[in-house]
Amino acid sequence: MSVEELCQAVETGDQKKSKLLAQKLMDEGTDPLKIISSLIKVMxxxxxxxxxxxxxxxxxxxxGEAMSEVVQILSPHLKRKGAGQPKGRVILGTVKGDLHDIGKNIVKLMLESNFFEVKDLGVDVDSTDFIKEAExxxxxxxxxxxxxxxxxxxQKEIIDILKELGLRGKYKVVIGGAPTTQEWADDIGADLYCPDAGSAPKLIINLLKTTLKKASMEEMER
Amino acid sequence: MSNPYRLWEIQQRSNTGPFCDENDFLPKIFVPKLKEVIKKYEIKYDPKNPVPADDDLADRLWQAGWELFREVGLYNTDTHRIIKVSDEEIKEALYTASDRYWVGSGKDAVLWKHRQVEDTEPPFCIFSPDCTCSEELHYSMCLAFLKEPLLDGFCAPILEDSMGLKILSASPFEINGSTQHIYNLRLAAKQVGRPGVFLVAVGTAEHDSGQIAVSNNEWGVRTSDSRIIGTLTEFKTADTLFNRVVHCHQYGCYVGNLTGPIYGGWCGGSEGVAVVLVAYSLNGLCIYGANYNQHFPFHLNWVSNTTRELLWPIAVAGQAMARNSKLLYTSNGFANAGPMTEMLFYETACHALVSTVTSWHLWEMASARNKFRNRATPLEARIGMEVGHAVARQGMTREQANEITLKLLDKYESRAADAPMGVEYQECYDVATALPTQEHFDMYRRVKDELAEMGIEFPY
Structure with missing residues (x-):
């Protein structure tokens, strides 16, 4: 029984074994932070x-599903240690009039595997629903x-409405999808363009880090 | 439709088929069954032979695709129910399907027929840039494509703007853009002397309302033309797509089922893409009543299908469908590189070569990963169609095709991930005359000469 075995089970997508091993490790008193740290590397x-x-x-x-099972078991233990906060909270969806979902679903999976809390609004989502749900x-x-x-x-409409509602500064707007480009993201004033689903978590983490750093520097300057 | 009386029986299954949560459909129903049939029918990808010549493999693939379609069915995301079709219904649909259609009208009408593996009849050539296009270039691009000598059918670029206003799906702007799209096409077809040319239109209309708005035998999409109706990736549909199915059948135009199985996505690898291609053909026939299937399998990261992991499923699925059905199906090329690059010419030639020898009709050519506005021209499609005609007429075998494919892959495959994006239409075509620039034409000619040296016997 070891953290390595659990990592192996998650890597091979064995949900049942992952759940069992996570529970046993908890029962044995293994540090949940140590487990999470190893699993982050695996994911x-x-x-x-x-x-x-x-x-x-x-x-x-x-x-990803095996990982979710493990996180469910670890969550209460992490909370007791004052840890387990998500890296960020994300509202995700495919815009109105568009029924395609594979890219969005991959991003969701990758973000959740990287400890983001994600609410998936599905496809054909009205721009105002993105904002209401984010609020x-x-x-x-x-x-x-x-x-x-x-x-x-x-995608532009979401940003425009955020501006009109005075909420633009409250959210980072991230865009992606086959026809999107950095140029389009710049044109509409998006905060981040993800060229593919695989790069989304790293880019979003960097964006949040940069934002936090900027905010703390502004705080210091004040 | 081969079975028009089944139209409503199939529709009703959207309301009466088994319920399934959408989140469960792909991981719990589609993926396990796909893995099961790949194993059961011993479908094995061979990267060393992108054009296999294995009839038994082709027949096993047909069985695998059939079983996948019958067992999984098609999921309606609006009703959350699965539409299923029985073995008997699949057999009936295949029996009653026509193996040929007259498309287009008047002197421009063309007979489009089922092809066999290594068929000496040239493929039916649908030229299509697949890309989006700015308003000021749309008409010129229509002209340029419609001037192509080997063109049997044309699917024009998608308008991004109309009257200077951005086109938005499902909005009045889309109806307006769709109207402009078909008027541009009709005028261009008339001006080049092909008023009855077969059109697959209009790509600008993503929503059903835009499609329905332009059905008109005088000025719009005619009953001798076609629409393509998508199946959502993978194995899903929606009422907005069925609205188009019902409209097209009642209007009387030809219907193509558009599918894009994704390598690396829910299909998994090359074996899965191959099985799904076959299954989608049965889906198109039985559920949409499609007259033909339009397939563009593509790579999840590159959005292309000119590397061997995609050429193999195209090659083997074509053989499976040719040997076991009389269906019509087009192979839609997606290249990594952009216009006026040698790489794009090689990629298109290779895609057309593999597709033609393994029985497909051609639909060429989305370039630059189909990502950028105005980034496609008729010239890359021309080389593809010329390769298609040449290899059919010379009776090229799969073994010969495999050999040339490997040589062509050597020329570009290693650059797939960082392919050159090339230039836009107006940078390599004269917009007024709708003809290629000399530099662009010379590049095309050089590559064509090189292809001839590899063993492709062009008639001119």
């Missing part, structure tokens, strides 16, 4: 393998996916 490795398509979506999905959740990030050139304008 990073899986994410990298998927980015290179050494493994495919179903395999990554199985690992309700207390989100840090609004992620809007678009797979068609004729639905891209809805």
């Amino acid at each position: 990073g490795k899986i994410g990298d393998k998927f980015s290179r398509l050494e493994i495919f979506l179903p395999e990554m999905m199985m690992s 309700t959740m207390g989100a840090d990030i609004i992620g809007a996916s678009s797979l068609m050139s004729t639905t891209l304008p809805h």
Whole structure:
């Protein structure tokens, strides 16, 4: 019985074994922070393998689900230690008029595997629903996916409405999807463009770090 | 539709089929069954032979695709129910399907027929840039494509703007853009002397309302033309897509089922893509009543299908469908590189070569990963169609095709991840005359000569 065995079970997507081993490790008094730290490395490795398509979506999905099972078991223990806070809260969806979801679903999986709290609004999501849900959740990030050139304008619409409601500074707006580009992100004033699903977690973490750093520097200056 | 009387029986299954939570459908129903049939029918990818010549493999693949479709069905995301079709219904649909259609009208009408593996009849050539396009270039691009000598059908670029206003799906702007799209096409077709040319239109209309708005035998999409109706990746549909199915069948135009199985996604690897391609053909026939299937399998990271992991499923699925059905199906090329790069010409030639020898009709060519506005031209499609005609007429075998494919892959495969994105249409075509620049034409000619040296016997 070891953390390594648990990591192996998560990597191979064995949900049942992962759940069992996590519970046993907890019963034995293993430090949950140590377990989480090891599993973050495993999920990073899986994410990298998927980015290179050494493994495919179903395999990554199985690992992600095994990881979720473990996190559920560890959560109460982490909370008692004052840990277990998500890295960020994300509202995610495919914009109005667009029914494509594979990219969005991969991003969701990768973010959850990287300890983000994600609320997935699905496909064909009205721009105002992104904002309402972000307000309700207390989100840090609004992620809007678009797979068609004729639905891209809805990504801009989200940003425009945020501005009109005086909420633009409250959320980081992240965009992605096949027809999106850095140029489009710059045009509409998005905070981040993710060229592919695999890179989303790292880019979002960097964005949040930069934001926090900037905020603390501003605080110091004050 | 081969079975029009089944239209409503199938529709009703959206309301009466087994309920399934959408989150469960792919991981719990589709993926396990796909893995099971790959194992059961011993489907094994061989990267050393992107064009396999294995009839038994092709027949096993057909069985695998059939079983996958029958067992998994198609999920309706609006009703959360699975539409299933029985063995008997699949057999009936295949029996009653037509193996040929007259498409287009008047002197421009063309007979589009089922092809066999290593068929000496040239493929039906649908030119399509697949990309989006700015308003000021749309008409010129329509002209440029419609001037192509080997064109049997045309699917024009998607308008991004109309009257200077951004087109937004499902909005009045889309209806307006769709109207402009078909008027541009009709005028361009008339001006080049092909008024009855077969059109697959209009790509600008993503929503059903835009499609329905332009059905008109005088000025719009005619009954001798076609629409393509998508299946959502993977194995899903929605009422907005069925609205199009019902409209097209009642209007009377041809229907193509558009599918894009993703390598690296829910299909897994090359074996899964191959099985799913076959299954999608049955799905198109039985559920959409499609007259043909339009397939663009692609790589999850690169959004292309010119590398061997995608060429193999194209090659083997084509053989499976040719040997076991009389269906019509087009192979839609997606290249990594952009216009006026040698790499794009090589990629298109290779895609067309593999597809033609393994029975497909051609639909060429999305370039630059189909990501950028105005980044496609007729010239890369031309080289693909010329390769298709040449290898069919010379009776190229799969073994010969495999050999040339490997040589072509050597030229570009290692650059797939960081392919050059090339230039936009107006940078390599004269917008007024709708003809390629000399530099662009010379590049095309050089690559064509090189292809001839590899053994492709161009008639001119």
